[in-house]
Structures are given as structure tokens and as C-alpha cells.
Amino acid sequence: MTTENTENLEAKVEESAPISEEIENENDNVETLEVKEEQSEEEKAEAEQEDFKAKFYYLAAEMENLKKRQARETDNLLKYGNEKVLSSLLDVLDNLDRTLTAIENDEDEKVKNIYVGVDMVKKQFSDVLLSNGLTEIESVGKTFDPNFHEAMAQQPAEGKENDEIISEFQKGYILNGRLLRAAKVIIVKN
Numbered sequence: 001m002t003t004e005n006t007e008n009l010e011a012k013v014e015e016s017a018p019i020s021e022e023i024e025n026e027n028d029n030v031e032t033l034e035v036k037e038e039q040s041e042e043e044k045a046e047a048e049q050e051d052f053k054a055k056f057y058y059l060a061a062e063m064e065n066l067k068k069r070q071a072r073e074t075d076n077l078l079k080y081g082n083e084k085v086l087s088s089l090l091d092v093l094d095n096l097d098r099t100l101t102a103i104e105n106d107e108d109e110k111v112k113n114i115y116v117g118v119d120m121v122k123k124q125f126s127d128v129l130l131s132n133g134l135t136e137i138e139s140v141g142k143t144f145d146p147n148f149h150e151a152m153a154q155q156p157a158e159g160k161e162n163d164e165i166i167s168e169f170q171k172g173y174i175l176n177g178r179l180l181r182a183a184k185v186i187i188v189k190n
Contacts, residue, residue: 079176096122137172150182154189
């Protein structure tokens with residue numbers, strides 16, 4: 001081979017050297033991109049997994065709250081579900097009380113027997129209501145409480161304090177700790 005050819009060949013090799021370096025740099029860049037894509041996919045997978053965990057915990061908490069709410073509603077339904085029926089039966093109880101008050105002092109023997117029978121029915125009826133969570137509000141002699149009493153009138157009374165209940169028009173009742181009907185009362189106003 002001639003020196004000229006050798007020189008030409010060396011020049012061509014030298015010219016191609018930067019190109020091969022560029023190819024190597026591009027290969028390095030492609031490998032770096034692939035590594036970044038792999039890391040990016042891993043990060044995406046981790047982020048997605050964290051998102052699923054957050055959603056799972058949220059749904060688990062929602063489910064627990066739903067169970068508690070359902071238990072509370074069931075308990076309230078059992079406690080207060082018969083509120084309308086018991087409220088309606090209070091009028092029957094009031095009528096029995098009025099009947100007893102009307103015939104209480106009658107001297108006729110037959111009326112006295114009727115009084116005893118109606119009193120027994122009233123006591124039995126009261127016991128049934130009591131066993132279903134109904135309690136009577138004590139009013140006479142107590143201080144007026146607007147949460148449990150409804151003032152129908154005010155009147156002066158000697159020896160009594162202001163806002164003391166001296167008479168009761170209609171009895172009040174509480175069902176399992178909740179006011180079913182307020183007592184209608186007369187209070188002292190000196």
C-alpha cells in the first residue's frame with residue numbers, strides 16, 4: 001500500500017472518529033432514557049399503589065361509619081319506633097283518669113265497684129306503658145321547667161315560690177329519655 005493511501009485511510013478514520021463518539025453518546029442517552037422510563041414506570045406503579053391504598057382506607061372507614069350509623073338508627077328505631085302509638089294511647093289514659101276523678105266520690109255501691117274496676121284497668125294500662133319505656137313527669141310542687149312543662153296559667157299563691165307548679169291540667173310523659181308530651185300546668189306568680 002502506498003503512503004498516500006495510508007494517509008487517506010488515516011484521514012478517513014480520523015474523520016469517522018467523532019461520528020462514532022456521537023453514536024456512543026446517543027447509545028448512552030438511549031440507555032439513560034430507558035432507565036428513566038423504567039424508574040418512571042416504577043414511580044407510576046408506586047403512586048398508583050399508594051392511590052389504591054388511600055382509596056381502600058377511605059372505603060374501609062366509610063364502611064365502619066356506615067355500620068355505626070346503621071346500629072344507631074336501629075337502636076333509635078327500637079327505642080322510639082312506637083312513639084306515635086304510645087302518644088295516641090296517652091289520650092286513653094287521660095280519659096281513664098277523668099273517669100276515675102268523676103266517679104271517685106260517688107256513694108252508690110255499683111259506682112264504687114265500677115271505680116275499682118276502672119282503676120285496675122288504668123293501673124294495668126299504665127304498667128304496660130311503663131314497660132315500653134314511658135315515664136310520667138312529676139309536676140306538682142316542682143319548679144317550672146320549660147323543657148318538661150307548658151304553663152297554661154299563672155296565679156298568686158301564698159306560701160309558694162314564684163314559678164312553682166301548683167296544679168296540673170294534663171300529665172306529661174317521657175319516652176326513653178325523650179319528651180313525648182309536656183305537662184300542662186298552672187304556676188305561681190306572686
